[in-house]
Amino acid sequence: xxxxxxxxxxxxxxxxxxxxxxxxxxxxxxxxxxxxxxxxxxxxxxxxxxxxxxxxxxxxxxxxxxxxxxxxxxxxxxxxxxxxxxxxxxxxxxxxxxxxxxxxxxxxxxxxxxxxxxxxxxxxxxxxxxxxxxxxxxxxxxxxxxxxxxxxxxxxxxxxxxxxxxxxxxxxxxxxxxxxxxxxxxxxxxxxxxxxxxxxxxxxxxxxxxxxxxxxxxxxxxxxxxxxxxxxxxxxxxxxxxxxxxxxxxxxxxxxxxxxxxxxxxxxxxxxxxxxxxxxxxxxxxxxxxxxxxxxxxxxxxxxxxxx
Numbered sequence: 001x002x003x004x005x006x007x008x009x010x011x012x013x014x015x016x017x018x019x020x021x022x023x024x025x026x027x028x029x030x031x032x033x034x035x036x037x038x039x040x041x042x043x044x045x046x047x048x049x050x051x052x053x054x055x056x057x058x059x060x061x062x063x064x065x066x067x068x069x070x071x072x073x074x075x076x077x078x079x080x081x082x083x084x085x086x087x088x089x090x091x092x093x094x095x096x097x098x099x100x101x102x103x104x105x106x107x108x109x110x111x112x113x114x115x116x117x118x119x120x121x122x123x124x125x126x127x128x129x130x131x132x133x134x135x136x137x138x139x140x141x142x143x144x145x146x147x148x149x150x151x152x153x154x155x156x157x158x159x160x161x162x163x164x165x166x167x168x169x170x171x172x173x174x175x176x177x178x179x180x181x182x183x184x185x186x187x188x189x190x191x192x193x194x195x196x197x198x199x200x201x202x203x204x205x206x207x208x209x210x211x212x213x214x215x216x217x218x219x220x221x222x223x224x225x226x227x228x229x230x231x232x233x234x235x236x237x238x239x240x241x242x243x244x245x246x247x248x249x250x251x252x253x254x255x256x257x258x259x260x261x262x263x264x265x266x267x268x269x270x271x272x273x274x275x276x277x278x279x280x281x282x283x284x285x286x287x288x289x290x291x292x293x294x295x296x297x298x299x300x301x302x303x304x305x306x307x308x
Contacts (some may be wrong), residue, residue, distance in 0.1 A: 064113035087135030115246035127187035175281035189235030
């Protein structure tokens with residue numbers, strides 16, 4: 001029991017700092033999800049991040065975000081009570097190419113949620129399949145554990161340390177540059193490409209996966225329609241100023257979701273193309289994870305996660 005109110009059940013998710021349980025709110029007689037910190041340490045960065053997530057989520061209200069219901073502290077842990085989303089995360093579909101129409105609708109809703117979040121001055125910083133929850137009703141963005149408020153001068157990470165998941169970092173995060181909401185757009189672009197192809201764009205160790213995008217732009221499937229190529233190219237542009245905003249992505253993906261055809265007809269085997277004009281039209285499958293590490297960029301990568 002937590003807080004003399006929540007009866008914990010099975011573990012339904014695990015993260016770097018916490019475990020997520022299915023639980024019963026015995027006061028209101030409903031099922032909830034409870035994110036429980038594994039350790040409580042006074043003034044620790046992890047503890048600060050957990051409470052920052054609670055405050056961040058409590059101030060957000062959007063149909064495509066997981067709703068926070070309560071927060072509490074027991075003798076052994078802190079915990080966050082969230083709405084229970086029946087279904088699974090997008091990571092369950094890893095290795096499977098999803099229907100382009102479904103991906104467009106999912107991306108539109110996620111971009112709309114990000115547009116709302118960004119208007120509140122918040123950057124999520126960890127858009128990845130594991131943080132995208134799907135059920136029969138709608139898609140929801142979860143886990144604001146490393147979100148950053150652009151108006152908050154406080155930092156929960158050391159200077160020169162990039163925090164996030166290696167396979168979905170934007171180039172400016174890898175370089176250790178100042179971040180903006182456009183890092184979320186880049187990551188969402190990689191997620192959508194992965195959903196469309198069934199393949200993660202940047203594989204390898206965290207260091208290799210992170211550094212690969214500095215040399216190899218994301219490969220966009222040639223089999224996709226021109227509309228898909230346009231939006232994905234804009235989302236994954238190397239420089240943030242060249243990327244579409246969350247609002248613009250919402251509009252573009254909304255148009256795609258309303259069409260009947262998501263794939264362009266091809267005369268042979270699908271090939272992969274990149275939006276970089278100087279790159280070859282076809283890139284070998286493993287080239288994205290085979291780039292030579294850049295020692296000058298390595299210090300910025302101390303906080304990246306391997307799990308997507």
